[in-house]
Amino acid sequence: MVQPQNKSEPQISAAPGDDVILPCRLDSEKDLRGFTVEWSKLEMEHDPFSFVYYAMGREIITEVMNPSFIQRVSLNPDGLKRGDVTLKIRKVTLQDEGTYRCFIPGLNHRETVHLVVDPNGVTAPTMETSPDPGGEQTNIWISRSRPALWISLGVFLSSIFSAVWIFQKRRQKKPLKKLDSVPGV
Template sequence: MVEWTKLEIEPDPAWRRFVYLYHNRTTKTKFMLETFIQRVSLEPGRTQTRRRDVTRCRKVTLQDEGTYRCFIHGLNHRETVHLVVGEQKHKPIIAAPGDDVILPCRLDSEKDLQDFTVEWSKLEMESDPADTDGHKDVVYLYRSRTTKTKFMNPSFIPRVFLNPDGLKQGDVTLKIRNVTLQDEGTYSCFIPGLNHRETVHLVVDPNGVTAPTMETSPDPGGEQTNIWISRSRPALWISLGVFLSSIFSAVWIFQKRRQKFQKPLKKLDSVPGV
């Protein structure tokens, strides 16, 4: 059995929940979402090889954007893919292991969100129905003006942070410290009270060297800007050293030339009548 689901949508009134469902060598449209029935198909011949099954979706719309999951029951094999239609609001965040990263999520207005629920989740992780004390997919949960660590994935609890000043002005950007290869994936920011949702994809490159990431959030008093900067990599320190050395060299040369031209002027000043 091969099933494709879209993680951002719930089953329709007829309890159809699949983007695509293949079972007993046939496509089961009875259980598929109507909007996809006429537009999706399994790539011909792929099921007879060891190559990945490929599902084709025709005439995509803006509403199709989101994260899709493929699940093969007999092999317990699961994969996810993020579909972007048109211009992506947030570009993928690229980091190296050990970096601190910023996952952006902001309202268009500066609405105070302190009394709203804010949930960050990782779409590749599923909630565990048997786990009554928490939710595996919840990276960060803010509710009733506090962080609800009881419902968060333990691996993220000591590493995630929401800027309280940004929260007052419609900014629920999330900071993750010391990212690992396992953190790579698609993250969803959801504010249920406003039905506001954004997604951002994090790429963790083991060989990558990333520039410092800077995010600013306005200070309520208007006199200060809070800046989050990611952990710098060794190569960046080397580049910074070379850059500063170049500046100092340029200043030194400028001073020398300035002194050289000032000496003839002093001699002219000492000549009578000049």
């Protein structure tokens, strides 16, 4: 597992297949739609396609982006209007683990964040209100669990409902005492 280069940089944990949000925001709500925005993975800097995301003004330049990210990354267009260039990476893989840098050259603004992808990670889903780079501000799952967790939950709930149903049926079938067998009747 790769460790963050700087202990103060944020760390995001995910399991393979999760969607992750890598935060990068200005202190102000400056409109960034006309600026160049670069997201790169530091471990790939020697690669000419080290950019995870690259946009000049309102145009995304895929020719300089790493092909494995092109269809999986996005920024929130509404966020750009408010100084937010948070990156969403869909369906992370083990190869996505590493340190990412957000850079806005025109403002000399940069931030780094470290992504850890745990191959055995089944993290409990955590709900947080956050701007989603694919749309408006919504409730999003920061860490999505693997299907096995959801299947286990379904089996557990089915077992509970089955046990309650069986208990109810047995209770209904209990024979009533016959009146002629009760003394004094």
